[in-house]
Every structure is written in structure tokens, then in C-alpha cells.
Amino acid sequence: PVTEIVAKEGPSSPSYDWFQTDSLVTIVIYTKQKDITLDSVIIDHQDDCFRAEIIIEDYSYLMHLRLSHKTEEDSSVRVVENVGKIEIVLEKKENTSWKFLGHPLENHNSFTPKKDAGMYYRKCQLISKEDVTHNTKLFCLKLPPGSHLHIPIGQHVYFQQTIGGTEVVKPYTPMSNSLLSDFKEPTLHSNKFLFFLIKIYPSGLFTPELDHLEIGDSVSVSSPKGNFKVSQLQGLEDLFLLAAGTGFTPMVRILIYTLTSIPSLRKAKLMFFSKTENDIIWRSQLEELSYKDKRFEVEFVLSAPTSEWNGKQGYISPALLSEFLKRTLDKSKVLICICGPTPFTEQGIRMLHHLNFSKDEIHSFTG
Ligand code: FAD
Ligand code: NAD
Known part of the structure; x- marks a missing residue:
């Protein structure tokens, strides 16, 4: 008799395809997962550099390309949940026909355990800073136009700043801007604003720097991390x-x-x-x-x-x-x-x- 040894494997790797019309390029990622939601999709698109990360359980699938032609940075994203398909639509700057989607960049088309995936930071703009108590402030940051990022409830991000020539990284937890806005969780990804309540420690390393930021200055913000589900x-x-x-x-x-x-x-x-x-x-x-x-x-x-x-x-x-x-x-x-x-x-x-x-x-x- 043949005994089958079935190893416990993780989810299988997504794959992608793309198609175009005169004015649009649509990238389709087949995740092979039925429970994918927009929360699992992180997109960063700046100049011709396109990056899409899909979180599937404890794994991360990455598309990372230098696009062959110019597009608008803002993309629209749709998830067809019951078939686990993600569609990202980019608007061409010129109505030319693309022969290929782009040149692969680092780790393009890779599927790795989340813990091994590198940290990616996008530059967010400081929109406002309001006192909450004598030593805490509510910071509002705006994601760049080409970024689509939803931070799952209970997770945090890392801020990165160069202080005195050294890169410093500290974790912060996004919140909503109020407890009382009709009891609704603001859809963080649709309006692109992130709110953080941060205590300023006068003798701290990082928070005095944050406190000194002016409206319009930028802060590098990582993708979400954390184990709350x-x-x-x-x-x-x-x-x-x-x-x-x-x-x-x-x-x-x-x-x-x-x-x-x-x-x-x-x-x-x-x-x-x-x-x-x-x-x-x-x-x-x-x-x-x-x-x-x-x-x-x-x-x-x-x-x-x-x-x-x-x-x-x-x-x-x-x-x-x-x-x-x-x-x-x-x-x-x-x-x-x-x-x-x-x-x-x-x-x-x-x-x-x-x-x-x-x-x-x-x-x-x-x-
Ligand atoms: P630090 O330089 O770390 O100093 C902090 C305080 O400790 C200061 O008063 C400093 O004088 C004192 N200190 C430093 N070193 C010593 C020492 N050796 N001995 C005695 N005292 C010392 N904070 C928020 O405000 N909001 C958040 O949403 C938030 N989310 C977080 C999420 C996570 C997952 C974690 C782990 C932390 C979070 N924090 C949050 C804390 C935040 O990451 C920083 O630790 C905090 O902002 C202090 O940073 P700092 O560099 O300004 O201060
Ligand atoms: P704080 O110094 O103002 O103290 C707030 C309260 O904490 C005190 O009133 C006391 O009840 C309690 N406390 C303080 N020291 C204690 C001790 N030694 N033993 C028992 N209880 C004690 O607090 P803060 O400056 O606002 O610090 C908040 C802490 O929360 C920071 O260390 C920060 O890193 C941490 N934090 C962690 C996360 C996370 O892990 N996700 C998120 C946000 C904040």
C-alpha cells in the first residue's frame, strides 16, 4: 500500500495577468483565496514604479515593476471576493499600446512569509497637528496619491525619520479622529487620512522631532504590522x-x-x-x-x-x-x-x- 505523506503547506502563490484598452491598463491578481478583502491589498505607485503587496494569511505576495509607460499615480482597486480576484486599473497618460507591462524590480512576483518580507515606507504628508492634552497631540497624515493602504484594526505602523544622520524607526497606532462621529469607523483607505495620537516626551529621541514637523512636511510610514486579528x-x-x-x-x-x-x-x-x-x-x-x-x-x-x-x-x-x-x-x-x-x-x-x-x-x- 502506498502511504501518502501530506505536508502542511501554506497558501499557494497568486499569479497575475494584465490587459489594456486605449486609455486603461488593468492588472489582475488571482489570489486563489475566497476571503480576500481590500484590507489585504497595499498599493504604492509613484512615478513609473509600481508596487502591489497582497497579504494572504501569514504570507505576502509582491508585484514590483517599473511600468513600461507613464500612467496617472492614482489607481482604482476592486476585489471580486467570491473568486479572490484583485483588479487594479491604471490610467495611461498617453493612448499608446503597451507591448509589455514593465521591467521587474526587486522581489517581483515573489510569495514569501510575511515576517521575511522587507519593510516598505511611503512618504506621508502632515496635514494637521492638534493638542489633545498638555503633552499629547493628534497628528493627521495624508497618504500619497498613488498609495492604497488600509491598516487593520489593532495593528500599528512604523514611522521612520532621519535624526542627526541616523535612521530612527518607532511604532505608532492609527486611530480614528473621534469616538463620536456617528459611531462609524471612518474608511481609512477611501479618504487617505491616517490619525495618530502621540505623546511628546521632551527628552525623548523621536517625538520632539515629530513635534517640530511643520504642516506639509513628510513622514515615512510603513505597511501595517501586528498580531491582533x-x-x-x-x-x-x-x-x-x-x-x-x-x-x-x-x-x-x-x-x-x-x-x-x-x-x-x-x-x-x-x-x-x-x-x-x-x-x-x-x-x-x-x-x-x-x-x-x-x-x-x-x-x-x-x-x-x-x-x-x-x-x-x-x-x-x-x-x-x-x-x-x-x-x-x-x-x-x-x-x-x-x-x-x-x-x-x-x-x-x-x-x-x-x-x-x-x-x-x-x-x-x-x-
Ligand atoms: P524615547 O527616547 O524612547 O524616550 C521615552 C521616555 O523615556 C522619555 O521620557 C525619555 O526621557 C525616557 N527614557 C529614554 N531612555 C531612558 C532610559 N535609559 N532610562 C530612563 N528613561 C529613559 N506612542 C504614542 O504616543 N502613540 C502611539 O500610538 C503609540 N503606539 C505604539 C505602538 C507600539 C506597538 C509600541 C511598541 C509603542 C507605541 N508607542 C506609541 C510608543 C512609541 O513607539 C515611542 O516609544 C514613544 O513615542 C517614545 O519615543 P521617543 O523616541 O520620543 O522617546
Ligand atoms: P504614563 O507614564 O503617563 O503612565 C500611565 C499610567 O500607566 C500610570 O498612571 C500608571 O497607572 C501606569 N503605569 C506607569 N508606570 C507603571 C509601572 N511601573 N507599573 C504599573 N503601572 C504603571 O504612560 P505613557 O507615557 O502614556 O506611556 C504609555 C506606554 O504605552 C508607552 O510605554 C508606550 O510605548 C506604550 N504603548 C504601547 C503600544 C503598543 O504596544 N501597541 C501602543 C501605545 C502605547
């Missing part, structure tokens, strides 16, 4: 968010998405740890949201309050957590997200394990 929110009944300081940033889109798109949700609670009242990010928006949506509750905990503060105080502790983490039903499906300074997150995770929450019920955001 939106599927962790499916069927969720109780969402608990434990945030300290700017550790609030990944919670924003998770909260908005859960409240708007997870029908099974009964309760979403945020325990927000800050030093003083002046350090609380978006306090009035959070209070307004809890007033408007009764499923949402917020509790502020201060580590260095003034004597006027009559709310909760201290660092994260088993007592605070056991009181806060009450399931709405005995067996309800819960997810606890935790993010903040490393000692906060590490202590928090240990306390959560002691309170008998399982690994699957906890997601920690770390570097």
Missing part, C-alpha cells in the same frame, strides 16, 4: 479594555468596531489608567460615548491624583481588576485587551492569569 472579536459578548496612558491608542478602533459591528456584544468596559486628570485622553468624548451607548462604561484610575479626585486611584491591582472584570453572564465570551507601559502590561497579564482568564481571552499589545 479582528476575528478575535467575532461573537464577543463582553469586551474589557485595560489602557494606561497612550496605551489607549489601540483600544479606539477596537471599541468603535465592536460597538458598531459585533451584534452579540452586551458590554464594553474601559479601565483607563492615567497619572492625573490633565493626562486623561479624550475624557469628555469617552463620557459622552458612555452616555449615548449604554453598553459602554468607562472608569478612570489615577496614579497621581490631586486631593480633589474622588474616583479610583493607584496602579493596576488584583482588587481593581476583580471588581471591574465582571462577566455579564457566567459563560459569556470575553476578550480583555491590555496596553500601556511594559511593567503595567506585564503585571496586568499576570493578574489576569491569577483571575483565571485564559490565554485566548487576553490580548496584550506590546512591541
Whole structure:
């Protein structure tokens, strides 16, 4: 008898094809995956350099070409989900017939594990910078016209700047610009704006540089990274968010998405740890949201309050957590997200394990 040994393989490599009319060039990528969405498609097109990266599970497929003729940078992208086909339409600058699509550039037509794919940065323009608290600001960046990039919920990007002749890279988490815009998650890719809430550390290496950027200056922004998966929110009944300081940033889109798109949700609670009242990010928006949506509750905990503060105080502790983490039903499906300074997150995770929450019920955001 022949015994078949079936190796566990990853997804098979996509392939591509292209066709043209007088005025348009259409690139078609066949992903062979049925669950591809626009979230998985990253396009960067500047001058004649065209780059399309498709994320398929833990793999990345890359098309990277110097196009044979000039096109407009802005492209339109469409995903035919049920057949896993991606169509990218480029507008020719001249109505000539192309003999070939372009010359291959580095790693063109490659399919590699995501972790081995190099980091790619595109230059985004600073559109606005607004104070949020005394030391945090909301930065709005605009993607270049030829870029199509959606950052999945719970993921972050890297900013790259040259400081004193050295390239410095730091991670930041995109958010929405408000908690209250009709409870809708703004479609980040359609309007091309990315919002970041960033704390400026006067003696820090990177953030003073960011703070000194003028409107119109550029920042290099990477493709998304991170291991949070939106599927962790499916069927969720109780969402608990434990945030300290700017550790609030990944919670924003998770909260908005859960409240708007997870029908099974009964309760979403945020325990927000800050030093003083002046350090609380978006306090009035959070209070307004809890007033408007009764499923949402917020509790502020201060580590260095003034004597006027009559709310909760201290660092994260088993007592605070056991009181806060009450399931709405005995067996309800819960997810606890935790993010903040490393000692906060590490202590928090240990306390959560002691309170008998399982690994699957906890997601920690770390570097
Ligand atoms: P650093 O130079 O790193 O210094 C930070 C602070 O530590 C300063 O007060 C500095 O004086 C002090 N310090 C530095 N070195 C030492 C030392 N050896 N001993 C004692 N103190 C020291 N931040 C945000 O504001 N918003 C976000 O959305 C965000 N998202 C993130 C996502 C991820 C995945 C991670 C890992 C971090 C994120 N951060 C975010 C933090 C961010 O990446 C930077 O760490 C932060 O902006 C500080 O950078 P910096 O270079 O200005 O400061
Ligand atoms: P902060 O210094 O203002 O402190 C906020 C709160 O954190 C404090 O009030 C306290 O409750 C808690 N805290 C601070 N130090 C603690 C300690 N040693 N033990 C227990 N609790 C402690 O915070 P910040 O300056 O806004 O820093 C936010 C941190 O979150 C940064 O380290 C940043 O890198 C991290 N962050 C990580 C991610 C991520 O990994 N995805 C995203 C955003 C921010």
C-alpha cells in the first residue's frame, strides 16, 4: 500500500495577468483565496514604479515593476471576493499600446512569509497637528496619491525619520479622529487620512522631532504590522479594555468596531489608567460615548491624583481588576485587551492569569 505523506503547506502563490484598452491598463491578481478583502491589498505607485503587496494569511505576495509607460499615480482597486480576484486599473497618460507591462524590480512576483518580507515606507504628508492634552497631540497624515493602504484594526505602523544622520524607526497606532462621529469607523483607505495620537516626551529621541514637523512636511510610514486579528472579536459578548496612558491608542478602533459591528456584544468596559486628570485622553468624548451607548462604561484610575479626585486611584491591582472584570453572564465570551507601559502590561497579564482568564481571552499589545 502506498502511504501518502501530506505536508502542511501554506497558501499557494497568486499569479497575475494584465490587459489594456486605449486609455486603461488593468492588472489582475488571482489570489486563489475566497476571503480576500481590500484590507489585504497595499498599493504604492509613484512615478513609473509600481508596487502591489497582497497579504494572504501569514504570507505576502509582491508585484514590483517599473511600468513600461507613464500612467496617472492614482489607481482604482476592486476585489471580486467570491473568486479572490484583485483588479487594479491604471490610467495611461498617453493612448499608446503597451507591448509589455514593465521591467521587474526587486522581489517581483515573489510569495514569501510575511515576517521575511522587507519593510516598505511611503512618504506621508502632515496635514494637521492638534493638542489633545498638555503633552499629547493628534497628528493627521495624508497618504500619497498613488498609495492604497488600509491598516487593520489593532495593528500599528512604523514611522521612520532621519535624526542627526541616523535612521530612527518607532511604532505608532492609527486611530480614528473621534469616538463620536456617528459611531462609524471612518474608511481609512477611501479618504487617505491616517490619525495618530502621540505623546511628546521632551527628552525623548523621536517625538520632539515629530513635534517640530511643520504642516506639509513628510513622514515615512510603513505597511501595517501586528498580531491582533479582528476575528478575535467575532461573537464577543463582553469586551474589557485595560489602557494606561497612550496605551489607549489601540483600544479606539477596537471599541468603535465592536460597538458598531459585533451584534452579540452586551458590554464594553474601559479601565483607563492615567497619572492625573490633565493626562486623561479624550475624557469628555469617552463620557459622552458612555452616555449615548449604554453598553459602554468607562472608569478612570489615577496614579497621581490631586486631593480633589474622588474616583479610583493607584496602579493596576488584583482588587481593581476583580471588581471591574465582571462577566455579564457566567459563560459569556470575553476578550480583555491590555496596553500601556511594559511593567503595567506585564503585571496586568499576570493578574489576569491569577483571575483565571485564559490565554485566548487576553490580548496584550506590546512591541
Ligand atoms: P524615547 O527616547 O524612547 O524616550 C521615552 C521616555 O523615556 C522619555 O521620557 C525619555 O526621557 C525616557 N527614557 C529614554 N531612555 C531612558 C532610559 N535609559 N532610562 C530612563 N528613561 C529613559 N506612542 C504614542 O504616543 N502613540 C502611539 O500610538 C503609540 N503606539 C505604539 C505602538 C507600539 C506597538 C509600541 C511598541 C509603542 C507605541 N508607542 C506609541 C510608543 C512609541 O513607539 C515611542 O516609544 C514613544 O513615542 C517614545 O519615543 P521617543 O523616541 O520620543 O522617546
Ligand atoms: P504614563 O507614564 O503617563 O503612565 C500611565 C499610567 O500607566 C500610570 O498612571 C500608571 O497607572 C501606569 N503605569 C506607569 N508606570 C507603571 C509601572 N511601573 N507599573 C504599573 N503601572 C504603571 O504612560 P505613557 O507615557 O502614556 O506611556 C504609555 C506606554 O504605552 C508607552 O510605554 C508606550 O510605548 C506604550 N504603548 C504601547 C503600544 C503598543 O504596544 N501597541 C501602543 C501605545 C502605547
